Amino acid sequence: MRKISRILLSVVLVSTAVVSVAVDWNASHIFNPEWHPHAKFHDVVMLWLLSGCSIMALWLLWRRSAEPAIAYTVAMLVPVIFWSPFFFTTLLVPGTSLKADPKEALPVLAGITIYPNVAIATISVILALIGYGLYRASNSEVREP
């Protein structure tokens, strides 16, 4: 079960970094002529930070360690901390938007507007929590006589 947990957390870490770079490294974000140069700078810093943290978490997760608890916790926290602001930022800070293009038409399901980035955030957070839960469950199995 620990191996499945490690693989699941690795998949979430890699997909979080790859999807974020793929979505932002184009004319909708970093090369958007309407964005101020310093706003673009902050997005690039965020992507470097995310990639760095993901590599760090993968290294912690796959290295040999007598105390793996911190590695699994970090591997779960990297995607959860990165994706969590997608759920509350627009509620906390007026004038922010989840839509890169204000004119973009979004799908509506049962009267609820579906933001693709929030959907990816939700799936990633759930998978990271399942991965971490599997690690905790494997720990309980080891402790039981």
Add this chain to the structure above:
Amino acid sequence: MRTQRIGRVLLSLGAFCTGFFPVAADWNTQHTFSPGWSPHARYHGFATIIAEIIWSIIALWLLWSPATKNNSLSIKFAALIPIVYWGAFFPALFVPTIALEDKGFEITHFFGIPGNLFFIAGFIIITALGYWLYQHIDREKN
């Protein structure tokens, strides 16, 4: 023991600055509340600040919680958080069309270099020094 404590304090300073320097520098009308920034750019600015605060708190917890403070992996990770974050500023500078400052909100330059880069280099040096001091003692013990 004294050197180890100095190392831990320096690491804590690096972790604290990682969470709270961006709030002081970016939570204003030049960044998150800039009328010139698009709503989604402001979103990214805010999300990064939130992530930094959380990582800073985690690093401080790793450094000072009785459950983790003596674990070498905790110390290593607490040191990597500020280094990875502030280190990201340097490769970002090489991406075309981006800038460390917006027109009308220029930063003070020293010797032709934007002032905030000196702060950033300082945070990285403080953290690396803290880690080196901590590890130095670790090696002596073993």
